[in-house]
Amino acid sequence: MYKMIHHMAWNNLGRRYGRSLLVILMIGASLWGLLFMEGIYDGMTEQIISNTIQSDSGDLSLFARGSRLEPSLKLLLPDTLLERESLHPGPGSLIKSRSARLSHTGLLATAHAARQVKIQGVVLKQEIHHAELSGKLISGTLDFGRTRTGAILGQGLAEHLRVTVGHKVILTAQDQQQNINSLALRVTGIVRSGNQQIDEQLLYLDLGHCREFLGVAQGFSQLSLILHEQADVHLIQNQLSLELKDQSLDILRWDQLSPALLQSRQVMETFNLICNLLVFCVAGLGVWGVVTVSVLERLREFGVMLALGTSFLQIQVQVLLESILLGLGGFVLGAGPGAATLIWLAHHGLDLQIFQEGLQAFGLDTIIYAVIRTGYFTTAFIAIFLACASSVILPLHRLKQARPITILNQP
Amino acid sequence: MDPFITISHLHKTFAPNRESSTRALIDVSLSIPRADFAVISGPSGSGKTTLLNLLGGLDSPSSGSIDLGGTLISNLTEAELSPLRRDRIGFVFQAHNLIPVLNARQNICYVMRLQGRSRQEQENRVSELASTLGIEKLLDKYPDQLSGGQQQRVAVARAVASRPELLLADEPTASLDATNAVLLLDLLEQLNHNEGVTVLISSHDSLVINRARHSIVLRDGRIVRDQPESHETP
Numbered sequence: 001m002y003k004m005i006h007h008m009a010w011n012n013l014g015r016r017y018g019r020s021l022l023v024i025l026m027i028g029a030s031l032w033g034l035l036f037m038e039g040i041y042d043g044m045t046e047q048i049i050s051n052t053i054q055s056d057s058g059d060l061s062l063f064a065r066g067s068r069l070e071p072s073l074k075l076l077l078p079d080t081l082l083e084r085e086s087l088h089p090g091p092g093s094l095i096k097s098r099s100a101r102l103s104h105t106g107l108l109a110t111a112h113a114a115r116q117v118k119i120q121g122v123v124l125k126q127e128i129h130h131a132e133l134s135g136k137l138i139s140g141t142l143d144f145g146r147t148r149t150g151a152i153l154g155q156g157l158a159e160h161l162r163v164t165v166g167h168k169v170i171l172t173a174q175d176q177q178q179n180i181n182s183l184a185l186r187v188t189g190i191v192r193s194g195n196q197q198i199d200e201q202l203l204y205l206d207l208g209h210c211r212e213f214l215g216v217a218q219g220f221s222q223l224s225l226i227l228h229e230q231a232d233v234h235l236i237q238n239q240l241s242l243e244l245k246d247q248s249l250d251i252l253r254w255d256q257l258s259p260a261l262l263q264s265r266q267v268m269e270t271f272n273l274i275c276n277l278l279v280f281c282v283a284g285l286g287v288w289g290v291v292t293v294s295v296l297e298r299l300r301e302f303g304v305m306l307a308l309g310t311s312f313l314q315i316q317v318q319v320l321l322e323s324i325l326l327g328l329g330g331f332v333l334g335a336g337p338g339a340a341t342l343i344w345l346a347h348h349g350l351d352l353q354i355f356q357e358g359l360q361a362f363g364l365d366t367i368i369y370a371v372i373r374t375g376y377f378t379t380a381f382i383a384i385f386l387a388c389a390s391s392v393i394l395p396l397h398r399l400k401q402a403r404p405i406t407i408l409n410q411p
Numbered sequence: 412m413d414p415f416i417t418i419s420h421l422h423k424t425f426a427p428n429r430e431s432s433t434r435a436l437i438d439v440s441l442s443i444p445r446a447d448f449a450v451i452s453g454p455s456g457s458g459k460t461t462l463l464n465l466l467g468g469l470d471s472p473s474s475g476s477i478d479l480g481g482t483l484i485s486n487l488t489e490a491e492l493s494p495l496r497r498d499r500i501g502f503v504f505q506a507h508n509l510i511p512v513l514n515a516r517q518n519i520c521y522v523m524r525l526q527g528r529s530r531q532e533q534e535n536r537v538s539e540l541a542s543t544l545g546i547e548k549l550l551d552k553y554p555d556q557l558s559g560g561q562q563q564r565v566a567v568a569r570a571v572a573s574r575p576e577l578l579l580a581d582e583p584t585a586s587l588d589a590t591n592a593v594l595l596l597d598l599l600e601q602l603n604h605n606e607g608v609t610v611l612i613s614s615h616d617s618l619v620i621n622r623a624r625h626s627i628v629l630r631d632g633r634i635v636r637d638q639p640e641s642h643e644t645p
């Protein structure tokens with residue numbers, strides 16, 4: 001029985017293949033557009049988040065208690081903390097990398113200009129690995145030189161000061177003993193962190209050199225941790241809080257450190273949901289139109305079927321099946337090329353050179369790498385399925401009201 | 412012997428509460444024996460179609476009753492009428508009988524498939540009917556590839572395929588030329604004779620009326636003549 005319904009549904013779609021194809025194309029094209037937008041927007045958001053995590057917050061960061069809100073060279077984490085087994089990256093650990101940073105504010109000046117900077121004293125090898133600096137270097141080298149008086153600047157900062165690699169700059173800051181000190185540095189490298197705000201203040205110095213300059217014997221301000229799996233972040237936060245509870249530390253997740261980033265992810269998710277709703281409407285309206293026309297022009301055929309003893313339920317199933325086949329067709333047509341597009345964009349990226357300025361203002365690279373998630377497809381599938389299923393309700397109601405069985409003997 | 416169909420005091424009024432209400436059938440009483448070959452004739456608008464629709468369970472009467480082989484069909488709901496039509500009644504309409512997306516074979520098998528008959532049974536019945544009706548070569552064609560006469564023959568095959576007790580044909584020859592009309596009538600008579608199906612045809616075509624074994628004439632919704640075994644009377 002259901003085999004016959006299936007057969008009839010297929011043939012009905014085939015009988016008006018032009019119309020069917022048009023709806024399938026419409027659904028497919030809008031689904032392709034949806035997937036493209038989702039993947040790119042998601043990619044942008046994830047790029048900002050991961051740049052910020054790498055250059056600043058880590059997945060998790062440890063601070064001396066209270067120093068996050070009121071930074072002070074007197075509130076530092078002890079070097080001994082680094083020896084703890086649980087904070088070591090390496091085989092068997094859930095931690096992928098870490099970087100200990102000594103942070104302080106200062107003033108960086110040339111003969112013409114001066115900017116406030118956030119000094120980051122780092123062990124360069126660690127930071128290169130942790131913040132993936134190799135991919136972010138835009139000129140110079142990742143090296144502080146033999147005398148360790150080199151400085152690596154954020155791109156925004158370098159632009160404001162109009163300095164390039166090789167230029168000399170003067171750093172002024174208050175040390176731990178409240179004395180104002182100055183230090184001559186040579187720009188050895190310029191990096192783009194991917195976050196405009198960070199970029200405009202970023203100054204990397206050698207940790208040892210930085211300690212000397214700031215009059216700090218030992219210790220650091222932040223221990224930034226990046227995990228193998230971001231999903232483990234709550235688990236590790238809890239474990240560390242428990243283990244280090246007598247150490248007077250703040251252990252904060254990236255989303256606690258940068259709530260705006262979490263929010264931007266939520267905005268992205270809402271936007272994607274709205275896009276899904278649009279596809280739902282496109283599919284629903286398209287299928288609704290086609291089903292309405294095809295049901296009303298087949299009144300006589302349905303009348304014959306009813307007269308022969310077909311139940312109205314069977315007719316409903318057939319019409320529903322026709323609409324779902326249209327939706328499935330659209331889904332396949334949109335999801336296939338959509339997935340291919342996203343996979344390509346995930347590897348090669350989308351070059352948005354023309355929007356460069358706007359993108360960089362948001363801390364984005366000009367090349368956006370798409371993200372691809374199975375969730376896009378399941379949500380879209382559900383949206384299309386629901387759209388198709390609900391779009392037959394009205395046409396079937398009209399079919400019932402038309403009482404097709406009574407028109408049979410009108411020639 | 413009890414008659415197969417007993418109709419008593421049947422009334423049908425369309426749009427009863429409006430000014431434009433039509434009394435399509437007025438106090439119709441009639442009985443039809445099993446294996447009858449009856450023709451309902453009368454001018455256009457006299458109520459032939461209405462009567463056939465009520466008998467076939469396509470519509471329900473305003474008052475009165477219809478008994479079909481012991482079932483009071485005038486009291487059934489739509490949900491009960493649907494299996495009754497499927498299992499006990501075959502229909503042939505004036506034209507456009509066939510389901511366009513099914514070929515002739517599938518159209519003939521349609522009711523048997525609704526009933527869940529076995530594939531073997533369906534095939535046997537199709538070949539039996541195809542040879543009786545001379546449509547062997549048409550079985551794989553779709554309705555739009557068939558002429559009007561061929562379509563009507565396939566429709567007759569479909570109507571009797573599941574061996575219903577009653578075959579209702581509403582002006583089945585109206586869209587056919589004389590040759591095809593005669594052929595179709597021959598087939599209906601043959602099926603009536605061989606399979607014992609009760610045949611009830613509505614028509615105002617004299618070709619059909621002359622074949623009637625039982626002649627019923629309607630005028631303005633009333634029976635004006637009811638002559639069983641009419642061809643035996645002079």
Ligand SMILES: Nc1ncnc2c1ncn2[C@@H]1O[C@H](COP(=O)(O)OP(=O)(O)O)[C@@H](O)[C@H]1O
Nearest residue numbers: 425426433435454455456457458459460461462
């Ligand atoms: N669905 C309907 N609504 C209103 N009036 C109808 C309807 N069907 C038939 N009639 C009326 O009932 C009368 C009988 O019609 P019908 O049974 O079709 O006659 P016949 O088949 O003999 O030509 C006619 O006056 C017709 O206009």
Ligand SMILES: [Mg+2]
Nearest residue numbers: 409459460461
């Ligand atoms: Mg009529």
